[in-house]
Amino acid sequence: xxxxxxxxxxxxxxxxxxxxxxxPWFMVYDTEKKSEEFIKNTAAxxxxxxxxxxxxxxxxxxxxxxxxxxxxxxxxxxxxxAGIEIFKSQGENIGENIDQxxxxxxxxxxxxxxxxxxxxx
Amino acid sequence: MKAEKGFRLAVLSGKGGTGKTLLSVNLAAVIKNSAYxxxxxxxxxxxxxxxxxxESSKEVTVKIPQIDNELCDGCxxxxxxxxxxxxxxxxxxxxxxDEICHSCGGCEIxxxxxxxxxxxxxxxxxxxxxxxxxKTLTGTLEVGKASGVPVIKNLLxxxxxxxxxIVIDCPPGSACVVMESIRDADYCVLVAEPTIFGxxxxxxxxxxxxxxxxxxxxxxxxxxxxxxxxxxFCIENNIPILGRIDFDPELGRINxxxxxxxxxxxxxxxxxxxxxxxxxxxxxxxxxxxxKR
Numbered sequence: 001x002x003x004x005x006x007x008x009x010x011x012x013x014x015x016x017x018x019x020x021x022x023x024p025w026f027m028v029y030d031t032e033k034k035s036e037e038f039i040k041n042t043a044a045x046x047x048x049x050x051x052x053x054x055x056x057x058x059x060x061x062x063x064x065x066x067x068x069x070x071x072x073x074x075x076x077x078x079x080x081x082a083g084i085e086i087f088k089s090q091g092e093n094i095g096e097n098i099d100q101x102x103x104x105x106x107x108x109x110x111x112x113x114x115x116x117x118x119x120x121x
Numbered sequence: 122m123k124a125e126k127g128f129r130l131a132v133l134s135g136k137g138g139t140g141k142t143l144l145s146v147n148l149a150a151v152i153k154n155s156a157y158x159x160x161x162x163x164x165x166x167x168x169x170x171x172x173x174x175x176e177s178s179k180e181v182t183v184k185i186p187q188i189d190n191e192l193c194d195g196c197x198x199x200x201x202x203x204x205x206x207x208x209x210x211x212x213x214x215x216x217x218x219d220e221i222c223h224s225c226g227g228c229e230i231x232x233x234x235x236x237x238x239x240x241x242x243x244x245x246x247x248x249x250x251x252x253x254x255x256k257t258l259t260g261t262l263e264v265g266k267a268s269g270v271p272v273i274k275n276l277l278x279x280x281x282x283x284x285x286x287i288v289i290d291c292p293p294g295s296a297c298v299v300m301e302s303i304r305d306a307d308y309c310v311l312v313a314e315p316t317i318f319g320x321x322x323x324x325x326x327x328x329x330x331x332x333x334x335x336x337x338x339x340x341x342x343x344x345x346x347x348x349x350x351x352x353x354f355c356i357e358n359n360i361p362i363l364g365r366i367d368f369d370p371e372l373g374r375i376n377x378x379x380x381x382x383x384x385x386x387x388x389x390x391x392x393x394x395x396x397x398x399x400x401x402x403x404x405x406x407x408x409x410x411x412x413k414r
Contacts, residue, residue, distance in 0.1 A: 043206065046204075046206055047204075047205075048205050048206065048221060049203075049205050049206025049207060049218070049221045050206065052206045052207070052209050052218060052221065053206040053209075055209065056200070056206075056209050056210065056211075059209075059210075059211060074218055074221065077216075077218075078209045078211055078216070081209075081211040081212065081216065082211045082212060083212070
């Protein structure tokens, strides 16, 4: 299965990004192949609706689960609408989060926030 | 100046609580044949002072796309086109996020399969009323709606050809809702407080009106004997100061009771009349300067 994680840079050491929609990169980890790829989050600079577009990028990369510290309600609607489960990350370490996920010890993210929708438009 | 539409005077400030409504309501009350438009649609409060008799009320709607899933072949042109990211493609279907959509209609035009039509969604109301000769217009955005712009557009498009002067009470800040509110203004009055925070926000709206090339001046509110950083900012930037309102507990008390100062006492009536004549003098000066340019 494939897991998506918002990350601070395009390497495994960079850390889990505090933001979902505006994370600079996403890491997609394949649990069978034990390999990862990094996808640039082109939604990060969007004036609005970044979460929706970011979620679309992850849905299109065919992930089965998302690990993130937080997620806005619109992004969650896209992710969950595609049948993807959202798990709450524990700490910033990317590798540890994957280990925890594989041991089934990550909780589902249940505090979906109403979003930080900008009022610029 | 758009004479056929009446003279449009917009009152704005970078932050809330500086005295926009205080000034707008009282100016509209002392100006003959005036209208007052409350564009602060997230929290309109001018009506609390005017207590108008409501003459009409109308719903404001926006057009939101709806997708015919039978016709849609999943080309995703609409999803890629939407610069607001209001559309997503999940499980072979386009999903529309109503509150993100800006009703531009682009997706509907673009769809090669004509699978997109639209539906009206209510976002707020516009109420018209009268208060002792002042025509009042109030826009109220529904709770939870993302943008007040459609309600403000509706307010400003109302026919006010029978009114000579229209006072526009703007929302605080310098975002889209403010830009929309001052779009057709002939003159802007920036209300500022004598604080560093107030000056910072004054600088923001100053930048906005400069960008819009609308003539403007500053009214200094809540003035005390101490330093006034907003006044200093005006002097340093050659901004005309239209007048000053002193910090005054009596004024504050009457205002906080929801009364219109100019209707309560002759002293305040004279004060606002004097502020208005100073504004008019400045406007005339601007018009002359404009012809010279």
